[in-house]
Amino acid sequence: REVVSFTPEPLPARYYDKDTTKPVSFYFSSLEELLAWTPDVEDSFNVALEPSECRQPPLSSQRPRTLLCHDMMGGYLEDKFIQGSAARSPYCFYHWQCIDIFVYFSHHTVTIPPVGWTNAAHRHGVCVLGKTPGARLPLTRQCTCRVTSNEKAFGGEAVLAWGCLDRLRQARPNFRKGPGHWVTVLTKTVQLQFGEFGGLITSEIFSWQGESVGSEERQEGVAGAGTPARDGQGVGWSPSLELIRKHGFSAALFAPGWVYECLEKKDFFQNQDKFWALLERYLPTHSICSLPFVTSFCLGMGTRRVRYGQEEAVGPWYHPSAQEIQPLFAEHRLEGDGRGWVRTSCCLEDAWCGGSSLLIRGVIPPEVGPVAVRLFSLHVPVPPKIFLSLVYKLEGPSAVEVALELTTGDAGSCHVGGLWTLDAETSSRHSPRPLRVPPTKLARWVGRCGQQLPGGWVQRCYEVNLRGCLLGDLLVSFARPAGSREEASFVCRLGEIQVVDADSLLRPLPRVQALTVSRVCWQPATSEEEEEEEGGAPARLRLSCTLHWSYLLSPIRCFRIHCLPGSGGGSPRGGPPGPDKPVLLGLAFVNQYRVVELPVVAAGPGRDGRVQFLVEPVPKEGFLVPQAEWGRAALLYSLPQL
DSSP states (O other), X not given: OEEOOOSOOOOOTTTBOTTTOOBBOOOBSSHHHHHTXXXXXXXXGGOOOSOOOXXXXXXXXXXXXXXXXXXXXXXXXXXXXXXXXXXXXXXXXXXXXXXXXXXXXXXXXXXXXXXXXXXXXXXXXXXXXXXXXSSSHHHHHHHHHHHHTTGGGTSOOEEEEEOOHHHHHHHOTTOOOSTTOOBOOOOHHHHHHHGGGTSEEOSSOOOBOXXXXXXXXXXXXXXXXXXXXXXXXXXXXXXXXXXHHHTTOEEEEEOTXXXXXXXXXXXXXXXXHHHHHHHGGXXXXXXXXXXXXXXXXXXXXXXXXXXXXXXXXXXXXXXXXXXXXXXXXOEEEOSSSSOOEEEEEEEXXXXXXXXXXXXXXXXXXXXXXXXXXXXXXXXXXXXXXXXXXXXXXXXXXXXXXXXXXXXXXXXXXXXXXXXXXXXXXXXXXXXXXXXXXXXXXXXXXXXXXXXBOGXXXXXXXXXXXXXXXXXXXXXXXXXXXXXXOSOEXXXXXXXXXXXXXXXXXXXXXXXXXXXXXXXXXXXXXXXXHHHHHHTXXXXXXXXXXXXXXXXXSTTEEEEEEEEEOTTTBOOTTSSOOSTTOOEEEEEESSSEEEEEEEEEEOOOTTXXXXXXXXEEEEETTOOOOOGGGSEEXXXXXXXXXX
């Protein structure tokens, strides 16, 4: 039982926002501060536990890589809030399949990438780096070892030593920049000084003489491009990249957020897609190599929250950890007389889950057959049986047929045994053998298949039997009705795609265990709430606390955190919910959550107040977990005796 006290319990300023006690990502203001840092329990909010997806080719391959340096307004803006914020029109990056390494750059001495960025990057198989200054190289070496030895303390892989160009000039006095000056840059001498940082990155275009740079050095050297893009046009990147790739170097792209900073915010998505379309020929993509493969195309932001086609909250939100795997974005001109086209883009106007969907628009001329749009590149050894799901809806009058397609590799040994459409009535007859456990997860997964869903969405499910196959591309196809010879235009929203190992749906889900409440903080009611109390409403308090629980993270998308008011709690927006109806507080992507300023009823004299917290696991496959299987913990509280 908690006795309400308005004496604040001090929370470490590095880890919590001083005004709201919301957990925030942190940085170090000096190298000495970093060396004095010892990770403890308070760092756990800053641990990015989304494991980096397996990818092909691996980062260690000989292929030239692409590094993206995110440098925006000094860093640690709304993205510092680990549990999200109500930011309007924030910056969002989603061309992850085009890059290999993501650097979060700030104007602080030692930059630790915010957790949300690391989670989003890892979900796409992209490595994440922070930043340390390179001017004090001996101390930087110590700090590099310090951070990399504590990788799990913040979830990144390494740090980027910044500002070492003077050292390079000292080591190689004949080093000069600019076209026409052919000099040797990377030598064994320089590598000895920079080798611990894994390579050299320049922020300008340099020239290398003929064979003076070997293939190994060519792989580790990274030529940069970015400053020309700050003129507001961005045209400088394309010729720079062309030159970089011509000489076989990896590329570092600096400050891609100019399309957000310099242009109209309302046109951000259109401008960003147009900008990256100029570069795509120089940016080789990578493939994801693991199942389940599930995405709702959510950008981790929106103007409202939607769950399974039903609106559950209105208002802007921004939560980078909630960004799901993003597709390839492109505009394709179809064969024929050039009238046919297909374009993919993000859209915040509607969603199946989260805050956005993938919008595909196009025109199919009479002389063109079915059109397939490549969305994802995979490289996955396929289990004997997989289930596929596509959630979509067509806007306006359109008779085009929509289908999910996949490609397979290893054609010499790959055998496709059959493909069936699943729905709630037919799924059981495809079981190849008696099941030792009830197929609860399978029944939940196929429950919406073939049904008309809220918001006009449709879900199609498929079962595919394969042997010796490698799953390649995922595509969505559009075709005119059979026998039609007329031009067909369409607007289609994709809400979700899933590729699931059938065996994974036969394994029971774990339960949320050991839910506890700690770090309790009380505040009196706000002035607005006090005015409500004078009108006869119950007196109110504001409760902040930290929830911890135990759960295996690999099978889930996230956790939804609720409160069940009982006799003590209320809606975070002020009004009491219906009896026994959980109130959604937010999302968590690790086994803890900070409840911030939750309005609760102040218990009367001699009485206990009670608020119950519930943790709902959300499986990657998207089905609902019954409330009886959620984690729960109750907090009893009372006012102090007078």
